[in-house]
Amino acid sequence: MKTDIATASTGRRSRTVFLTIGIANVHCSICAATLAEVVRGLPGVARATVNLASGLVRVRFDPHVTSEAELLDALANGGFQISRAG
Numbered sequence: 001m002k003t004d005i006a007t008a009s010t011g012r013r014s015r016t017v018f019l020t021i022g023i024a025n026v027h028c029s030i031c032a033a034t035l036a037e038v039v040r041g042l043p044g045v046a047r048a049t050v051n052l053a054s055g056l057v058r059v060r061f062d063p064h065v066t067s068e069a070e071l072l073d074a075l076a077n078g079g080f081q082i083s084r085a086g
Helices: 029-040 068-077
Strands: 002-007 013-023 045-051 056-061 082-085
Touching (some): 056 068
């Protein structure tokens, strides 16, 4: 995970990290939109982008609010097959 320091609207600094996760079963734009919605619905997720061509989702989140394991669980519970994370 890559660490990034971001400033929240309150002026406090929060620590966010980036995580790139490979998803094996994203085949269309509807799947990609659903995947992004699942991830963005988690607390602490600041951003989630899906690259349909590569099957990768890149997530920026606060690990003090949501853990990597919780992200992976949410994707699995949403019906997505994780091919690799890191």
